[in-house]
Amino acid sequence: MKKLVLILVAALYLSTNAQTKQNDMEQKSYTVLVLMNATPKWLALTRAERSKFVENELNPIFARVSKTVKVRLFDSEYFHSSVSDFMIVSTANLGDYQLLIELLRDTKVYGAPYFEVKDIIVGRENLFEDFNERFKK
DSSP states (O other): OHHHHHHHHHHHHHHHHHHHHHHHHHSOOEEEEEEEEEOHHHHHSOHHHHHHHIIIIIHHHHHHTTTTEEEEEEEOTTTOSSOOEEEEEEESOHHHHHHHHHHHHTSHHHHSOSEEEEEEEEEETTHHHHHHHHHHO
16 A cells, blocks of 8 residues: 555656646746947947956856856947847746846946946747637636
């Protein structure tokens, strides 16, 4: 009888664990747009100083969260008057996204500031599809 109970408990555990992993895989990632405008302090740096800052200060932060957070940097000053740069951050882990932002807040990106954050927009791709499926049920 003890063996039967142990087998049932093990089967229940494995089933629950498999369902959790499947739900995690089906979970849509968050996409975060961080809209920024370069300040005169950033623009006063030489291109070599900017590159050194990115290499020494930002890349280690991006590497620290890289297992769960993907960061892409974009220039937009050629196309927009109040947003010169933006980041696209993709993650399924909002805690690690929060860590990214907190680590950036400890740098001159926020501190000098080198950039003024104009807006942060969070979304999930095609989330309406999930709602439509839930609504059908």
